[in-house]
Amino acid sequence: MTDQKASSELRVAIAGLGSIGTKVAAALDQGIEGLSLSAVAVRDPAKHQAFINGLRRSPKILPLDQLGDAADIVVECAPSSQLRAIVEPAVKRGRAAVVVSIGGLLDNFDLVDLARANGGRIIVPTGALIGLDAVNAAAIGTIHSVKMVTRKPIDGLKGAPFIVQNNIDIDNLREPLKLFEGSAREAAKGFPANVNVAVALSLAGIGPDRTQMQVWADPTVTRNVHRVEVEADSARFSMSIENIPSENPKTGLITALSVIALLRKQRATLCVGT
Ligand SMILES: NC(=O)C1=CN([C@@H]2O[C@H](COP(=O)(O)OP(=O)(O)OC[C@H]3O[C@@H](n4cnc5c(N)ncnc54)[C@H](O)[C@@H]3O)[C@@H](O)[C@H]2O)C=CC1
Ligand SMILES: O=C([O-])CC(=O)C(=O)O
Known part of the structure; x- marks a missing residue:
């Protein structure tokens, strides 16, 4: 890969390495056109060290509020209680936040205005749904x-x-x-x-x-x-x-795949579907 290509890559950070976050991290590490995994935030770094060491390129481990410093896109894959702590600092810096705990946005809808005022975006994948x-x-x-x-x-x-x-x-x-x-x-x-x-x-x-x-x-x-x-x-x-439930019985397996599909579209040459 040329330096020019590398520098135009979109950097992606992931908040939460559970059922969804680990699959999205692994997909980014294996390669998504034009994107790279730059950072993750985890609650207990020791618990996730083996997973992170197993990636081809280890991302930085950062606190939630610093992910937007290291990434153009911050992907929220944590419990909804953490939504504000993840999305607010990211959109304040004009970053895009991909939100899976979208239920949590209803009580934090001012984040949409905050994103608008700062040139940030909040992007909701289709997730476990259809259509x-x-x-x-x-x-x-x-x-x-x-x-x-x-x-x-x-x-x-x-x-x-x-x-x-x-x-x-x-x-x-x-x-x-x-x-x-x-x-x-x-x-x-x-x-x-x-x-x-x-x-x-x-x-x-x-x-x-x-x-x-x-x-x-x-x-x-x-x-x-x-x-x-x-x-x-x-x-x-x-x-x-x-x-089909994932290892987290509340979460369908397709949810992580939906986030990966959404990330692929960010820089894909051929883009299908809205
Ligand atoms: N939009 C959709 O279609 C769907 C959304 N979801 C939602 O996605 C979210 C993630 O789901 P799963 O990955 O299945 O959950 P999970 O419980 O498997 O993973 C969540 C991870 O976040 C971590 N975490 C908790 N607090 C943290 C903090 N302060 N900093 C960093 N990491 C922290 C936990 O340690 C855990 O590893 C949940 O809110 C779930 O309800 C789930 C299924 C479908
Ligand atoms: O995975 C699913 O089927 C849906 C789900 O948990 C959610 O919407 O939070």
């Missing part, structure tokens, strides 16, 4: 309604605040139980590690208060299943996806 390209397109016209139903195996829902606060026993379920019905905004509060997809859908379409959502605990499924129905003046469409 946000069609929802984006329909939203240019008029969308009348967006309905989403999520079904997850019991392991994928354990510990969700809605379940804990309402003292719901899901461990002994034999048949599907509807846990929640309401807006995507309320769903994100009750299930912060489960329905980021509903918030992404809502931001692509008609917003978190008008996007309707059901969450089911379903002992009969082994995958995280999301079904979406959109009624618009340009089209009616329904779409569903059955995600």
